[in-house]
Amino acid sequence: MKERRTVLEAIMENELISICGKKNVSVDPVVLRSYTSDLSWLARSWRQLGWPVCEPEIVVWPETTAQVADIVKLANRYKKAVTPYCGGAGVQGGTLPLFGGIVVDIKKMNRVIELDERSMTIRAQTGLIGQELEWFLNPKGYTSAVWRHRCRYQEDEQGH
Numbered sequence: 001m002k003e004r005r006t007v008l009e010a011i012m013e014n015e016l017i018s019i020c021g022k023k024n025v026s027v028d029p030v031v032l033r034s035y036t037s038d039l040s041w042l043a044r045s046w047r048q049l050g051w052p053v054c055e056p057e058i059v060v061w062p063e064t065t066a067q068v069a070d071i072v073k074l075a076n077r078y079k080k081a082v083t084p085y086c087g088g089a090g091v092q093g094g095t096l097p098l099f100g101g102i103v104v105d106i107k108k109m110n111r112v113i114e115l116d117e118r119s120m121t122i123r124a125q126t127g128l129i130g131q132e133l134e135w136f137l138n139p140k141g142y143t144s145a146v147w148r149h150r151c152r153y154q155e156d157e158q159g160h
Helices: 007-020 029-034 041-049 065-078 130-140 146-157
Strands: 058-060 082-085 102-105 112-116 121-124
Touching (some): 007 058
Antiparallel strands (some): 112 121
16 A cells, blocks of 8 residues: 555546546545455466455546546556456456556446437446346336346256
8 A cells, every 4th residue: 555645646636636636636645445356367476376356546436427528538548557446356357457546436437328218228337236226117117128138047056
């Protein structure tokens, strides 16, 4: 864990605050540490071997696609890596900040944009998880059927 920040890191933090707001930007060491792992074999192996973890310099929680675009532009300007993060249950190491930089956690981008009942389609932000979608759809008499299929599959594997 880093003890001192550079001037460049402080400038970048302030620019990210201007994009996403103070409550959506963190350099807190505890927060940064919480984004060093996921459920992948890679992260588990590193922990078992006692290898140092890869830690981001900053974590942001954008709420709009415009904010994501501005974050990526800023990262490009400062030549910083961007690691997308949504839920942290990844099993291939895709959420590990291998090159430090900025972790963009999209969990606040979890809104349904439009339900078109005529075409039976839904538009949603990328951070909407399956259970939240079901909570939106079920009172209207709909389901994504992903969870139902998954439950049936698990039941079949167990012989029920």
